[in-house]
Amino acid sequence: MSMDLDAHRPALDDIINREKAKGGALIPVLHQAQELYGYLPKELQDYIAEGLGVPQSTVFGVVTFYSFFTTKPRGRHRIGLCLGTACYVRGNTKNLERLSHELGVNAGESTPDMRYSLEVCRCIGLCSQAPAIMVGKSVHSKVQPDQVADILSQYE
Amino acid sequence: MTIEELERIRTEARQILAERGERFLPDGELKPPRPGEVRVVLRNCGQIDPKRIEEYIAKEGYFALHKILNMTPEQVIDETKRSGLRGRGGAGFPAGQKWFFARQALASRPAPADGAPPAYLICNGDEGDPGAFMDRAVLEGDPHSVLEGMAIAAYAMGATQGYVYVRAEYPVAVEHLQTALPQARRLGLLGKNIFGKGFDFDVDIRIGAGAFVCGEETALIDSIEGRRGEPRPRPPFPAVSGLWGRPTSVNNVETLANVPQIFLKGADWFAGMGTEKSKGTKTFAIAGKVKNAGLIEVPMGITMREIIYDIGGGILNKKEFKAAQTGGPLGGCLPAKYLDTPIDFESLVAAGSLMGSGGLIVLDENDCMVDVARFFMDFTQDESCGKCPPCWLGTKRLLEILTRITRAEGTEKDLETLEYLTQNISTASLCALGQGSVNPVVTTMRHFRDEYEAHVRDKFCSSGVCKGMFHYEILADTCNGCGACRLKCPDKVIKGAKKAVHEIDQANCIVCGDCYKACKFAAIAIRPRPTPKSKLPECG
Numbered sequence: 001m002s003m004d005l006d007a008h009r010p011a012l013d014d015i016i017n018r019e020k021a022k023g024g025a026l027i028p029v030l031h032q033a034q035e036l037y038g039y040l041p042k043e044l045q046d047y048i049a050e051g052l053g054v055p056q057s058t059v060f061g062v063v064t065f066y067s068f069f070t071t072k073p074r075g076r077h078r079i080g081l082c083l084g085t086a087c088y089v090r091g092n093t094k095n096l097e098r099l100s101h102e103l104g105v106n107a108g109e110s111t112p113d114m115r116y117s118l119e120v121c122r123c124i125g126l127c128s129q130a131p132a133i134m135v136g137k138s139v140h141s142k143v144q145p146d147q148v149a150d151i152l153s154q155y156e
Numbered sequence: 157m158t159i160e161e162l163e164r165i166r167t168e169a170r171q172i173l174a175e176r177g178e179r180f181l182p183d184g185e186l187k188p189p190r191p192g193e194v195r196v197v198l199r200n201c202g203q204i205d206p207k208r209i210e211e212y213i214a215k216e217g218y219f220a221l222h223k224i225l226n227m228t229p230e231q232v233i234d235e236t237k238r239s240g241l242r243g244r245g246g247a248g249f250p251a252g253q254k255w256f257f258a259r260q261a262l263a264s265r266p267a268p269a270d271g272a273p274p275a276y277l278i279c280n281g282d283e284g285d286p287g288a289f290m291d292r293a294v295l296e297g298d299p300h301s302v303l304e305g306m307a308i309a310a311y312a313m314g315a316t317q318g319y320v321y322v323r324a325e326y327p328v329a330v331e332h333l334q335t336a337l338p339q340a341r342r343l344g345l346l347g348k349n350i351f352g353k354g355f356d357f358d359v360d361i362r363i364g365a366g367a368f369v370c371g372e373e374t375a376l377i378d379s380i381e382g383r384r385g386e387p388r389p390r391p392p393f394p395a396v397s398g399l400w401g402r403p404t405s406v407n408n409v410e411t412l413a414n415v416p417q418i419f420l421k422g423a424d425w426f427a428g429m430g431t432e433k434s435k436g437t438k439t440f441a442i443a444g445k446v447k448n449a450g451l452i453e454v455p456m457g458i459t460m461r462e463i464i465y466d467i468g469g470g471i472l473n474k475k476e477f478k479a480a481q482t483g484g485p486l487g488g489c490l491p492a493k494y495l496d497t498p499i500d501f502e503s504l505v506a507a508g509s510l511m512g513s514g515g516l517i518v519l520d521e522n523d524c525m526v527d528v529a530r531f532f533m534d535f536t537q538d539e540s541c542g543k544c545p546p547c548w549l550g551t552k553r554l555l556e557i558l559t560r561i562t563r564a565e566g567t568e569k570d571l572e573t574l575e576y577l578t579q580n581i582s583t584a585s586l587c588a589l590g591q592g593s594v595n596p597v598v599t600t601m602r603h604f605r606d607e608y609e610a611h612v613r614d615k616f617c618s619s620g621v622c623k624g625m626f627h628y629e630i631l632a633d634t635c636n637g638c639g640a641c642r643l644k645c646p647d648k649v650i651k652g653a654k655k656a657v658h659e660i661d662q663a664n665c666i667v668c669g670d671c672y673k674a675c676k677f678a679a680i681a682i683r684p685r686p687t688p689k690s691k692l693p694e695c696g
Binding site: 031068084 | 283285286288289292324325326327367368379380381382384385400442443444445449484485515517523528531532535539541
């Protein structure tokens with residue numbers, strides 16, 4: 001996988017230099033780097049390791065440990081389907097099947113045109129509005145399978 | 157900041173609140189209190205604008221902090237002990253005791269030579285239990301109450317630096333905290349020499365990255381230090397050697413939000429609520445098959461029946477209550493016989509479950525208990541940090557067995573293996589995640605053994621959840637031929653004339669369940685298949 005590190009290099013250097021002085025800088029830096037680039041490929045991880053003076057293995061270990069970090073590029077719209085307990089018992093697996101069918105991808109994958117990526121998440125705290133789906137930062141609550149296509153069409 | 161200035165801000169802000177006259181937020185997921193509720197932690201949520209510190213001050217905000225700065229740290233600890241406040245994160249450890257241990261450890265050690273903070277206070281906002289969202293509600297709706305609680309706790313234990321560790325899944329909570337911190341600093345309620353009493357305390361935010369295990373305090377400390385979150389053996393407890401090796405107290409959001417109220421209204425007021433050993437109130441997030449899902453706050457010692465039926469409005473769609481799942485993935489499923497047990501830390505543990513963070517998911521007759529156990533095992537096996545083999549290998553094996561049973565491939569030997577494994581995993585794991593991971597299996601096997609047996613012996617799932625282990629039949633003596641099921645059936649396999657008994661063409665039915673949901677006369681029943689259809693095993 002190759003990527004263009006230069007796209008945001010000044011901003012990235014700023015982040016590294018700002019956080020470096022504080023203890024436990026790695027996770028905040030990874031958060032902000034992922035915000036900039038959208039994902040954390042090997043080249044970016046190595047650059048951060050170099051900048052913070054920590055082993056590449058440590059960076060890789062942290063990136064792979066936490067589910068929020070991704071090493072694969074994501075679509076423009078991140079669909080987070082909640083499979084927390086309340087959403088599960090209220091039937092969100094049916095919505096997942098429908099989403100997967102509509103988009104032609106499985107959970108954890110992105111559509112070839114990079115419009116959507118489909119992810120399953122564990123409880124987004126919307127239990128009283130179950131079953132819930134998040135697209136980007138917007139919340140769709142009490143979703144029924146028949147509404148799925150309509151929701152998707154709202155995001156270009 | 158002086159007390160006079162704080163009083164002046166309070167007077168002005170009260171004026172603004174009086175003019176506004178109503179709740180800041182219209183009724184959303186946090187409804188106005190229902191009969192039987194007592195709001196302490198949630199008192200300001202929805203009432204005030206969480207982005208304006210003045211509105212918090214109008215509600216007596218930061219007055220408790222001023223009050224305790226005129227007391228000694230020892231007095232603050234004693235008062236907290238006397239109130240009986242216990243940790244709301246799940247384990248229920250007495251908060252005052254925790255601060256006492258940290259203070260004791262701090263006194264016995266020299267201060268760091270490089271001027272680093274001598275001790276830390278961490279607010280645990282890594283609310284990972286699926287089904288619990290009270291910490292999100294408090295952080296979003298009343299962030300200053302948590303910050304004030306943190307400052308009081310820090311003064312008691314001797315910390316000068318605090319961290320709020322919040323989940324990345326809660327962007328609004330993070331945003332509101334990021335707004336609250338500079339406001340408190342600007343008014344001198346955080347920072348150096350607070351209220352001119354020589355007490356320094358500041359707070360930083362750390363955002364989690366999606367690891368359930370980081371709710372465990374030692375893993376959380378690892379995560380703040382920038383590493384993979386893997387629990388450490390205790391002792392040494394964080395109170396002795398925590399963040400960067402210094403005395404540290406890790407307290408839950410809800411615990412800390414209680415603290416200012418305890419000092420405003422007094423320890424006796426707080427201790428006057430609840431049961432003998434569990435004082436105060438507890439927030440519960442009721443969800444699942446219940447009419448009024450949402451967040452509630454009730455005195456400890458209330459029964460599950462009162463929560464589910466009186467406050468929650470009962471079960472959805474007139475179905476039968478089957479179980480309440482409390483304590484999240486490390487808790488258990490409690491059947492109807494526990495409905496009248498008073499809820500407190502001890503009684504839930506005695507029943508094989510946990511208070512946990514207060515998630516309460518109501519399950520009805522259409523929830524399969526084996527599948528629920530499989531669901532939780534899928535969660536814990538995914539979230540096991542990988543440190544202790546009994547946990548990361550054991551949960552994987554449990555998941556495989558439970559998956560097999562829900563696919564009609566289970567045997568009676570599997571039930572024995574489940575029992576054997578659960579005992580070993582809970583004994584041999586280091587942290588609460590491994591030890592508690594087996595609770596959903598243990599409690600469902602204890603209380604719903606018949607369902608497990610029906611799954612392995614008769615390959616029958618009586619709840620109609622496990623695919624291939626049941627089918628639907630129309631009951632000839634109940635069906636009135638209304639035709640609702642026939643119209644709803646996506647594959648048109650239901651036949652029957654109007655006002656005549658209908659019938660499902662079993663050979664072509666895909667068992668989607670639409671007819672079962674459509675029938676208003678309970679004329680469609682879940683029955684064993686004549687020949688159970690097992691799925692082919694998956695490769696790998």
